[in-house]
Amino acid sequence: MANDYPWEPPLAGSEAEALLGALDRLRWTFRFKADDLDEAGLGARIGASTLTLGGLLKHLACCEDYMFTAKMTGEPVGEPWQHLGWDGSQSWDFTFDTAGHTPEELYAFWDGAVVRSHDRLALALTKGGLDQPVHLGGGATNLRRLVCDMIEEYGRHTGHADLLREAVDGRVGEDPPAGWRPKSGSGGLQA
DSSP states (O other), rough: OOOOOOTOOSSSHHHHHHHHHHHHHHHHHHHHHHHHHHHHHHHOOTTTTOOOOHHHHHHHHHHHHHIIIOOOOOOOOOOTTTTTTOSSOSSOOOOOTTTTTTTTHHHHHHHHHHHHHHHHHHHHHHHHHHTTTGGGGOOOOOOOHHHHHHHHHHHHHHHHHHHHHHHHHOOOOOOOOOOOSSSOOOOOOOO
8 A cells, every 4th residue: 555645754763764754754845846847837936036946956956965975975976966067075056057957857866866865874874873973074973964954955945945836836735745746757755
């Protein structure tokens, strides 16, 4: 039987399950807000802001890969970012620019990054849990901090996505409806 609410964090999970559940809930909600749009929908703006849902897809994909490679392990961010000119340093401009990217590419950036983050976090947790030191800060920072930072990043941008999506076609709501699954891209989410 399929879970109609895979974004719900556990009601009585461990600390790791609760934090990763909160992060996944924000991921699902963000993806619900950004899903099933064409180039015009992904490029729509509100007022003087340059934010777009397409730009947020790309930005959060960058954040996922940067957080759970360079910051966590010190490894290079890899593709698709190297191909786009990013050397993996924090000095790279986390651009919201989507010029030259199709909707399919933007969804693929985000979907792929979320899958990679899930895999990297699962592996890291088997090696030492949330208290383990990470590359950021020369080992003075732990994995818990990175997960919390990513929750904060999604919290900020999911709020932006709420406003942008409502302006595009009126889609509102805190959570996806029961049984919702992404229509665009591969989804990147684990049900």
